[in-house]
Amino acid sequence: MTITKGQCSAIRSCSMKKEQVQHCQFSVWYPIFKQHTIKSVILPLPPDVIDYFLDDGTLVVPGSHHAAQQTHINSDLDEEEDIQAPEFPEFTAQVLEAINALGGLVFPKLNWSAPRDANWIALNSSLQCRSLSEIFLLFKSSDFITRDLTQPFLHCSDQDSPDPNISYELVLRKWSELIPGGEFRCFVKENKLIAISQRDYTQYYPHILKQEESILHAILDFFNQRIQHAFLDEDFVLDVYRDSQEGRVWLIDLNPFGEVTDSLLFSWEELRCGGGVGQQQEGPDFRYTTSEVTVQPSPCLSYRIPRDFADLSTGEDAYKLMDFLKLKKSQEEESSDEDVDAAH
Ligand SMILES: Nc1ncnc2c1ncn2[C@@H]1O[C@H](COP(=O)(O)OP(=O)(O)OP(=O)(O)O)[C@@H](O)[C@H]1O
Ligand SMILES: [Mg+2]
Numbered sequence: 561m562t563i564t565k566g567q568c569s570a571i572r573s574c575s576m577k578k579e580q581v582q583h584c585q586f587s588v589w590y591p592i593f594k595q596h597t598i599k600s601v602i603l604p605l606p607p608d609v610i611d612y613f614l615d616d617g618t619l620v621v622p623g624s625h626h627a628a629q630q631t632h633i634n635s636d637l638d639e640e641e642d643i644q645a646p647e648f649p650e651f652t653a654q655v656l657e658a659i660n661a662l663g664g665l666v667f668p669k670l671n672w673s674a675p676r677d678a679n680w681i682a683l684n685s686s687l688q689c690r691s692l693s694e695i696f697l698l699f700k701s702s703d704f705i706t707r708d709l710t711q712p713f714l715h716c717s718d719q720d721s722p723d724p725n726i727s728y729e730l731v732l733r734k735w736s737e738l739i740p741g742g743e744f745r746c747f748v749k750e751n752k753l754i755a756i757s758q759r760d761y762t763q764y765y766p767h768i769l770k771q772e773e774s775i776l777h778a779i780l781d782f783f784n785q786r787i788q789h790a791f792l793d794e795d796f797v798l799d800v801y802r803d804s805q806e807g808r809v810w811l812i813d814l815n816p817f818g819e820v821t822d823s824l825l826f827s828w829e830e831l832r833c834g835g836g837v838g839q840q841q842e843g844p845d846f847r848y849t850t851s852e853v854t855v856q857p858s859p860c861l862s863y864r865i866p867r868d869f870a871d872l873s874t875g876e877d878a879y880k881l882m883d884f885l886k887l888k889k890s891q892e893e894e895s896s897d898e899d900v901d902a903a904h
Contacts, residue, residue: 575717576818582724583792585671586731589814596786597811598667598733601658605670605728606651613699614709655692658732665735668695671728672712672815675702688735695730715819738812741765742802744779745824746844747831749817751794753783755831757824758848759799767804768848776846778802782809797821825849 582588587602659666666689667674678701679685682694689695699705707714713723743759756779758768768775779800787798795817801810815821819828825847 576715576816577718578713578716578721578724580793581713581716581816584796584814584816587729589791592790593811598736599662600731600733601662603654603658603730605730606648609648609651610709610728612646613705652692659690662732662734665690666732667735668698669731670705670708671726673704673708675699675705677704678702738801741767742804743812744800744802746779746783746798746800748796748798751788753780753844755826756844756846757826759824761825761849764849764852769850772846775802778807778809780843
């Protein structure tokens with residue numbers, strides 16, 4: 561596509577501002593759309609917990625006696641030394657209470673991101689958590705979480721303006737079994753729904769092809785009735801889930817309209833500049849994968865090879881692996897203890 565002069569000015573006028581990123585924090589949009597999304601609890605993150613997430617030292621999981629005893633990297637290699645794992649009793653109590661209130665299983669995220677790149681480290685290879693240790697393990701292993709903490713305003717066009725003040729929060733969402741073929745990403749420009757992409761575009765879902773019209777209508781109705789003009793910005797990206805049994809649409813997440821958000825089956829250039837997208841009178845441009853031939857490797861695949869394991873090949877990081885294995889073991893023991901307790 562050739563970009564004309566007029567379209568180039570559209571790029572500039574639509575470029576993402578820090579304020580837009582600020583508005584897409586969970587605690588900003590959740591109160592507005594609470595009735596249309598998954599039940600969640602927001603807990604302020606104490607500064608010492610944030611420091612702990614960013615500390616790149618050996619993994620230590622608070623609250624686990626097994627993990628509290630670990631090998632100190634700087635000491636004599638054969639020597640075992642007790643290091644007290646950091647404990648955050650007040651915060652731990654708040655998290656446990658929230659997990660209980662949400663039914664015992666939660667999906668964790670920070671102000672914007674979930675640790676999707678770290679699910680390889682979880683016992684069940686998913687982001688489903690039922691304890692603080694599991695949440696800490698995921699957060700400490702995730703580059704997406706580090707990016708939220710250290711570079712929240714990446715790709716913003718107003719880099720010269722001061723960064724808005726961010727209060728970091730742990731978001732716990734009730735665990736919900738979402739079928740990937742029911743997830744769609746919707747691009748909203750000037751309060752108009754211009755484009756919809758299948759979220760898990762690496763897979764072919766025949767039902768989308770068959771139900772194209774009803775999916776499109778369900779999403780459009782949801783947008784028109786529940787979302788349009790209700791948010792703080794007129795450009796944003798919303799993720800929705802269509803329950804194929806009930807046909808009901810739910811809001812999953814709200815994201816900034818810009819490069820920090822994956823444009824999936826579109827490009828940011830065409831979303832910003834038109835190029836046919838959103839120009840039709842009849843409604844949004846709906847893209848989905850139409851055959852097995854186009855199926856691509858999952859974009860998160862590269863994150864599934866643990867960097868800690870890769871580091872091993874250079875011989876630098878053997879202790880990290882040991883820690884990881886200890887944690888796995890202690891988690892397994894904890895869960896088998898719980899199973900025994902539950903049986904009694
Ligand atoms: N409450 C939940 N229970 C189970 N799975 C969930 C839940 N919320 C989200 N998911 C799954 O996790 C995926 C990522 O969730 P979410 O969009 O909140 O993360 P994100 O970090 O904002 O992602 P992105 O970077 O793509 O915007 C969703 O596509 C969905 O499949
Ligand atoms: Mg998101």
